[in-house]
Amino acid sequence: MSALDELYREVILEHYRHPRNQGRLPDPDVATRGHNPLCGDDIELSMKVNDDVVSDIRFLGKGCSISQASASILTEAVKGKTTAQARALIDTFKAMMRGEITPSDELGDIEALQGVRKYPVRIKCALLAWTTLQEGLDLYARSQRS
Ligand code: FES
Numbered sequence: 830m831s832a833l834d835e836l837y838r839e840v841i842l843e844h845y846r847h848p849r850n851q852g853r854l855p856d857p858d859v860a861t862r863g864h865n866p867l868c869g870d871d872i873e874l875s876m877k878v879n880d881d882v883v884s885d886i887r888f889l890g891k892g893c894s895i896s897q898a899s900a901s902i903l904t905e906a907v908k909g910k911t912t913a914q915a916r917a918l919i920d921t922f923k924a925m926m927r928g929e930i931t932p933s934d935e936l937g938d939i940e941a942l943q944g945v946r947k948y949p950v951r952i953k954c955a956l957l958a959w960t961t962l963q964e965g966l967d968l969y970a971r972s973q974r975s
Contacts, residue, residue, distance in 0.1 A: 837944030844938065845894040850904035852887045859969040863961030865953060868892065872900050872958045874965050881911050893954050895945055900958035902938045912966055919966075922959050926952055 830838070853860075857875035864871050870892025877885040886908050888900040907915045918939075924930045925943050932940040945955045 834944055834947075837941040840938050840941035841895060841898040841944070844898035844901040848888075848897060848901040850887050850901065850908065851889065853889050854885060854887050859965050859972065861961055861965035861968055863957050863964065865892070865896070865957050867953070870896050870954070870957065872896065872961045874900075874904075874958070874961050876965060876969070878912065878969055881913075883907050883910055883912065883915055888958065890958075892957075893951075895942075895951050895954040896957045899942055899955045900961075902942065903958045903962060906937065906939055907962065912969065915962065916966060919959050919963050923956070926955060 853873065854875040854877060856877075858878045860873065860875040862871065862873045870890070872888055872890040872892070875887050876883055886904045888904055890897050890900055906918060910918065921930065921932075921936070922939060922942075925932050925936075925939070926946060928946060932943055934940075942955045945951050
């Protein structure tokens with residue numbers, strides 16, 4: 830394993846062992862749940878959105894180290910971002926996982942998840958939290974229109 834792969838692995842394990850923003854918000858503006866039917870793993874996201882900014886976000890989940898670490902990394906990355914910025918980050922993340930972009934330092938711990946690309950069957954694990962976030966943002970947008 831290269832030094833970079835080892836670093837990516839350490840970042841993922843650190844988030845798995847010490848997840849950030851874990852829990853469920855008591856009065857969220859939007860809550861959504863993602864499920865991987867292949868393995869049964871779950872991610873639940875709850876968010877507060879104020880003036881179009883994701884002011885708070887928590888996750889609860891069960892599953893493999895990659896899915897749970899990815900959720901932890903996501904909450905750190907998205908908190909304080911506008912919904913448009915959060916959507917842009919989802920697009921960037923997906924493009925990174927498809928190998929279409931080289932991540933920049935600005936992505937912080939998100940970059941570590943590109944190490945998962947070496948194991949194609951695990952890419953779904955890394956994506957679970959991000960597709961759940963996308964659904965949550967879509968739900969929120971619909972609730973604002975009605
Ligand atoms: Fe289920 Fe990773 S093995 S999400």
